[in-house]
Amino acid sequence: MPARLRPADPAAVAAALDRVRSGDPDRADLRLLVKHFMAVLEDLAPGKSVEVRVPPYAAVQVIPGVRHTRGTPPAVVETDAATWIALATGELTWTEAERAGRLRASGERADLTPYLPLHDPGPTS
Template structure:
């Protein structure tokens, strides 16, 4: 099942751009790099879901494969990067990364880095390929 339906791609792109624009405005008002970790623009639940799904769709295009599962609860999950697939008895791949929506969108949009969010304890990652820093930020502009 695709992370975003083809007819929702434009809505997802629009929602992601809106989130990024609001986040950049908030980023201009922060006093320190640590304050960037609190940036959390509010969108409607539907728009937030569309922004997450579209950004995960973009991630899949950049790094296709079955080896790492990226979960952004409660909105979506995708499998990316080459590597061992999940075994038939356990559908979870050996590498799993779990993030909150705002954490994911901050990194996807270049507001914060993987390292900043990891150091702050905002990333739950298990496995050998638990660093997506080489794939972020995503090209959204």
């Protein structure tokens, strides 16, 4: 698993969110927002028991518990960029995403509801 992601510049996040919400995002906006919100999740829920995947942009391991080191992790969440951004910002709930088939979650601790929507904890040292 690569090094931890870093939250993006707040102005860049705001601009990308504006373009996404206006219906005019590009791949760079999606990549920036996915990686930003994955970094925020890593800060809020440090751990290695759940792998969250948003292909092709990023994957992180989060949530305290049994550390995963090789092969398929015991808990996996996978979704697309638009769904991840909507979950992270509170524009979509976990339950709505599950019911609509917009995410796949399997294994113990794979429900990210306690962490969503994401609230940026601010800079870390």
